[in-house]
Amino acid sequence: MPDSYPDRGAPLLDVTDVRVAYGDLVAVWEVSLQLRPGGITALVGRNGAGKTTLINGLCGLLPVRSGTVLLDGRDITALPPWARVSRGLTVVQEGKRVFRELTVRDNLVLGLRGGGVKRGERESELERLYARFPILGDRQRQRAADLSGGQQQMLAIATALATRPRVLLVDEPSSGLAPVFVDLVFEALAALRDEGLAILLVEQLVDEVLGGIAEDVIVLDRGRVVVRDRASNLSVEDVATSIYSSL
Ligand SMILES: Nc1ncnc2c1ncn2[C@@H]1O[C@H](COP(=O)(O)OP(=O)(O)OP(=O)(O)O)[C@@H](O)[C@H]1O
Ligand SMILES: [Mg+2]
Structure with missing residues (x-):
C-alpha cells in the first residue's frame, strides 16, 4: 500500500497522523490524507470504522489529539470550526442537518x-x-x-x-435518499469538483464512488487506513473485500 500518492501538485488539505478519541477510546489512529483542488477522495468503511469521527476531527467538531491538519500549508489543527469555515473548510454533516x-x-x-x-x-x-x-x-x-x-x-x-468553501467534507450525503436525489447529489458534487473544490466524500455506495465520481479511495477499518489507491486501480469487489474482510 503506497503511503502517499505520486505528486499531483500541492495539497490544499494536508492531514498527517491525525488521532481522534472519545475519552480513552481512540476511534481514529494516525490517519494521513491529502486533498487536492478539483478532486474527490472517497472515504469508505463499515459502520463504526471511524469515518464520521475523522471528518469531525478535520472540521473541528472534535479535538485532534495528535497529528496535524494543514490548509494551504497553514496549521489549522486547533482552530474552532467557524475559523476553519472562514478559511475555506466546510462540512456537510451526517444526517441532513x-x-x-x-x-x-x-x-x-x-x-x-x-x-x-x-x-x-x-x-x-x-x-x-x-x-x-x-x-x-x-x-x-x-x-x-x-x-x-x-x-x-x-x-x-x-x-x-x-460559505464559499475550497475544501468540502461530506458525510454520507446519499444516506436514506430516493434514487433521484442520490443522482442529484452526485451530480452536484461532480460539478463542484469540476469547479475546483477539494472534496472528501464519505459514502456507502461503492459502485457510485468507483463509477467515476472519486479519483482516490481510502478504506478505513477500526480507525486505520487499510487501503489507499486511485479509484481506477480498484474494483468494487476489491473495495468490498477490504471493507468487510475483518468481520
Ligand atoms: N460520541 C461518541 N462517544 C463515544 N464513542 C463514539 C462516539 N461516536 C462514535 N463513537 C465510536 O467511535 C467509533 C467510530 O464511530 P464513527 O461514528 O466515526 O464511525 P463511522 O465510520 O462514521 O460509522 P457509520 O458508517 O455508522 O456512520 C465507533 O466505535 C463508535 O462506536
Ligand atoms: Mg458515520
Missing part, C-alpha cells in the same frame, strides 16, 4: 454569514445557489422542516456552499 424551523432562505443566509459574505453580495449569492439548486429557489420561503429528505440534503449542501 438543517435548521428545521428556519426557511430555506434563512438557512442559506446563515451559511453566507458563516462564510463572511457581505450583505451587499447576499442576493447575488442566493441567486447563484438557487440557479444551482432550482428546487431551493422554488421553496425559499418554506420552512426546512417542510422539505422532503432529499430536498433537505440539497439544502444542507447548498448551505455549506454558501
